[in-house]
Amino acid sequence: MAEKASAAVVADERRDQMLAAAAALIAERGFGDTRIADVAERVGASPPLVVYYFGTKDKLLTEALRYSEQSFYKAADEMLASTSAIVKRLETLVAWTCLPDDEEEETPGTWGLWFDLWAQAFRHPEVKKDRVELDQRWRAMIARVVREGMDAGEIDTVDAEEFAIAFAALMDGLSIQTALDDPVVDGQRAYRVAMRFASTSLGFTWKYRRRRAGR
Amino acid sequence: MAEKASAAVVADERRDQMLAAAAALIAERGFGDTRIADVAERVGASPPLVVYYFGTKDKLLTEALRYSEQSFYKAADEMLASTSAIVKRLETLVAWTCLPDDEEEETPGTWGLWFDLWAQAFRHPEVKKDRVELDQRWRAMIARVVREGMDAGEIDTVDAEEFAIAFAALMDGLSIQTALDDPVVDGQRAYRVAMRFASTSLGFTWKYRRRRAGR
DNA sequence: GCATCCTGACTGACTGTTCAGTCTATGGGC
DNA sequence: GCCCATAGACTGAACAGTCAGTCAGGATGC
Numbered sequence: 001m002a003e004k005a006s007a008a009v010v011a012d013e014r015r016d017q018m019l020a021a022a023a024a025l026i027a028e029r030g031f032g033d034t035r036i037a038d039v040a041e042r043v044g045a046s047p048p049l050v051v052y053y054f055g056t057k058d059k060l061l062t063e064a065l066r067y068s069e070q071s072f073y074k075a076a077d078e079m080l081a082s083t084s085a086i087v088k089r090l091e092t093l094v095a096w097t098c099l100p101d102d103e104e105e106e107t108p109g110t111w112g113l114w115f116d117l118w119a120q121a122f123r124h125p126e127v128k129k130d131r132v133e134l135d136q137r138w139r140a141m142i143a144r145v146v147r148e149g150m151d152a153g154e155i156d157t158v159d160a161e162e163f164a165i166a167f168a169a170l171m172d173g174l175s176i177q178t179a180l181d182d183p184v185v186d187g188q189r190a191y192r193v194a195m196r197f198a199s200t201s202l203g204f205t206w207k208y209r210r211r212r213a214g215r
Numbered sequence: 216m217a218e219k220a221s222a223a224v225v226a227d228e229r230r231d232q233m234l235a236a237a238a239a240l241i242a243e244r245g246f247g248d249t250r251i252a253d254v255a256e257r258v259g260a261s262p263p264l265v266v267y268y269f270g271t272k273d274k275l276l277t278e279a280l281r282y283s284e285q286s287f288y289k290a291a292d293e294m295l296a297s298t299s300a301i302v303k304r305l306e307t308l309v310a311w312t313c314l315p316d317d318e319e320e321e322t323p324g325t326w327g328l329w330f331d332l333w334a335q336a337f338r339h340p341e342v343k344k345d346r347v348e349l350d351q352r353w354r355a356m357i358a359r360v361v362r363e364g365m366d367a368g369e370i371d372t373v374d375a376e377e378f379a380i381a382f383a384a385l386m387d388g389l390s391i392q393t394a395l396d397d398p399v400v401d402g403q404r405a406y407r408v409a410m411r412f413a414s415t416s417l418g419f420t421w422k423y424r425r426r427r428a429g430r
Numbered sequence: 431g432c433a434t435c436c437t438g439a440c441t442g443a444c445t446g447t448t449c450a451g452t453c454t455a456t457g458g459g460c
Numbered sequence: 461g462c463c464c465a466t467a468g469a470c471t472g473a474a475c476a477g478t479c480a481g482t483c484a485g486g487a488t489g490c
Contacts, residue, residue, distance in 0.1 A: 010469080011468080011469075014469085029338070030247075030334055030335075030337075030338055031247065031334070032245075032246065032247025032248075033247075035444090035445065035446085036445075036446065036447090037445075037446090045470080045471090046470070046471050046472080047445085047446080047447085047471095048447080048448080048449095048470075048471065048472085049469075049470055049471075051446075051447060051448085052469075052470075056446080056447085057445095057446060057447090111337070112334070112337045112338065115330060115333040115334035115337055116334050118330040118333075118391060118395065119245055119246075119327070119330035119331050119334055120245075121395050122245075122326070122327045122330055122394060122395060123244070123245055123327065128395060128396060131395060132395065132396065132397050132398065135392070135397060136397075136399065139399075162408070165389075165392075165399070165400055165404070165408055166385065166408050166412060168388065169384075169385055169387075169388025169389045169391070169392065169400075169405075169408070170381065170384055170385050170388055171388065172384075172387065172388035172391055173383065173384025173385055173386065173387035173388035173389075174380075174384045174388075176333060176384070176387055177350070177380075177384065179337060180333065180336050180337060180343060180346060180347065181343060181347065182347050182350060182351075183347065184351065184354075184380070185380055185384075189380070190384075193377070193380055193381050193384070197381060226434080226435075229435090250478090250479065250480085251479075251480065251481085252479075252480095260436080260437090261436070261437050261438075262437095262479090262480080262481090263436075263437065263438085263481080263482085263483095264435075264436055264437075266480075266481060266482090267435075267436075268435095270481095271480080271481080272479090272480060272481085
């Protein structure tokens with residue numbers, strides 16, 4: 001893959017590999033059950049090497065949490081850049097958070113990871129601070145979409161920030177249910193509930209069509 | 216406190232003490248950082264005694280999770296029995312979940328515990344099954360409140376189940392923010408957003424009044 | 431004297447972290 | 461173009477601390 005790798009680049013690649021591996025592991029087994037040795041094995045290195053890069057297990061894992069949260073938002077940002085109709089934008093956002101992932105290997109943002117992120121943020125100020133920032137960016141993104149929709153005359157005039165708060169919370173709550181396999185709130189149901197909320201709040205007409213997983 | 220304690224009763228009390236202690240500890244330190252020795256110390260017993268009662272650490276902790284979740288719903292149930300006006304009922308429910316706990320020692324249901332419950336449920340089928348059941352009871356409770364409100368003519372006619380799903384999800388999402396100290400979505404804000412959603416969805420008039428923590 | 435509740439002392443396994451040292455590549459002096 | 465020094469990437473082996481769970485036996489009540 002990488003044709004040539006200067007020493008400095010190798011190091012950066014290794015860090016990323018480790019972060020990605022750690023994130024995946026956390027999503028699978030949970031924060032507490034992820035061992036340094038597991039991460040090392042997954043990237044084909046020795047445990048001391050992981051320590052060499054991150055100093056301590058905790059730093060590795062919390063960094064992995066941030067890493068994967070950031071990449072989620074970054075991906076969402078890019079999606080928005082390539083879509084302009086507000087309904088389509090919202091649909092994609094909702095599908096993204098509520099519909100179970102297709103089995104795509106490069107998506108590390110499995111839901112299990114969010115639970116651990118929250119649990120960790122609840123107790124560790126550093127993680128908490130990061131999470132708050134990213135979540136504000138997330139709501140800002142939603143608010144921007146709404147404002148652009150208003151400017152384009154696609155929807156009613158509403159308080160974009162207020163809507164963003166409610167909508168973000170609703171999506172979080174719904175995806176907890178789907179992630180935890182609630183039989184009555186499955187992915188499709190959650191998708192419908194969220195979109196219905198958006199359409200009545202923002203005043204656009206919308207009708208349900210079965211939806212495949214986003215991304 | 217207990218005047219007399221027959222042998223069999225002592226055992227049951229001990230179990231409850233241990234579950235409560237474990238729940239509190241999980242809320243404070245997190246699931247992964249709660250040791251058998253901590254629980255033992257908090258109830259004034261030896262670690263082997265804890266094992267004697269629960270067999271294994273995992274059984275203790277997962278049971279503690281269920282225990283505290285159940286007691287939350289039970290308390291909510293009791294509250295409903297003593298209140299009949301729908302608006303008051305909803306206000307109390309929302310305040311309960313979104314407003315930070317007063318410092319009351321007997322409330323074990325701190326929010327930190329839910330994060331761990333979710334994380335655990337995500338990976339352990341047994342916990343997952345329990346959580347799904349309790350959550351359905353939670354939504355059923357909301358739906359019942361709505362139906363009784365409709366019967367009493369206090370609110371519009373709506374699909375109670377559909378509302379319950381959205382409302383429960385919204386409250387979950389909002390309380391994540393407040394539990395994680397989001398500066399823009401603090402307790403009062405969350406309270407307002409949730410009640411506003413309820414009032415417009417159900418068609419009753421409602422105006423914000425500053426609210427002290429419930430319970 | 432049996433069952434239940436309970437404990438101190440142990441142990442066995444796991445695992446994060448350290449250490450001492452190897453191997454490779456780079457770069458500067460000549 | 462060669463050589464050596466230095467730094468960075470990397471590892472095997474060992475260390476040290478932590479804890480869940482065991483065991484053998486003590487108390488207490490019935």
